[in-house]
Amino acid sequence: MDKKHTVQRISNKKRGRPKVRFNLMVVIIITALTFVACFVLYMINANITGDVLDSDDSSTTTTVKTTEAATDENGTSAESEDGSQAEETTEAAAQQNNSNIAYPVPQSEEADSSYFENCCLISDQTLLSMSQYSDFKDVLGSSQLNASNCNETSITSSYGNVTPYQTIQLKKPQNLYIMLGSDIGTSSIDDMISGYTKLITSLHNYLPEMKIYVMQYPPAPAESTTVTTELVDSYNTRLMDMAKSIGVYCLDANTPLRSSEGTIDGDYWDDDSAKLTEDACKTIGKYILNHTA
DSSP states (O other): OHHHHHHHHHHHHHHHHHHHHHHHHHHHHHHHHHHHHHHHHHHHHHHHHOOGGGHHHHHHHHHHHHHHTTBOTTSOBOOOTTSHHHHHHHHHHHHHHGGGOOSSOOOOOOOOGGGGGGEEEEESGGGTTHHHHSSOOOEEEOTTOOSTTTTTOOEEETTEEEOHHHHHHHHOOSEEEEEOOTTBTTBOHHHHHHHHHHHHHHHHHHOTTSEEEEEOOOOOOTTOSSSOHHHHHHHHHHHHHHHHHHTOEEEOOSGGGBOTTSSBOGGGEETTTTEEOHHHHHHHHHHHHTSOO
């Protein structure tokens, strides 16, 4: 009886062991499958969204692409209809570039007239006579050019009959001066600033090492009812704000020609031709030489 009872107990233990082995194996298999599933999901997510370890590199690449996309092959900003993309791109750059820029350009030691050899002036009819009456010889523009149409209107030079942006793209001067505003009083200031901003943004993005001087507009003639002192002053304030937002220079070309009444001095304006006089061009030329960055 004792032996028989002992054998029975051993038999029960043997029958119970497979159940223990079976349950442990199931746990191992489930754990392995869970690990594999998690690994597969991680790899799929990494391929779709980018690996976490590469996030820093990805953000850098995106920034570069955004900057490069700001200008297309025709020199126009690749921006949304309200210009928000170009403004965001240039404002970020301006925060780094304009920290050492004073507005407007302060007086400096007078430069030699040879300074103009590395300069180019883009102008509407306002300063086309600069090359005739001053040492600033490299003057490009046309009487059809103005602030609101400066991205579409062509000017004729040795570089062909192309837009101001395309001309400077080929010319690549060291210093670029721009005077636009002959449509003041006939175009809205908003339209003028919008066109002007687009041109300056495109030029600054394409040639960031080139010094760009946005020239404020001369005072209004005393007898004019279309171009008033209020309009000119408002426009010049907007020009200053534009230069700050992009990170380029702003030259006060208004003050040296201004009379005590706020209009243009009589010596600097010819009523018959409705143009700046020879003295005005010489005065602006000298002012440039005394206000370089």
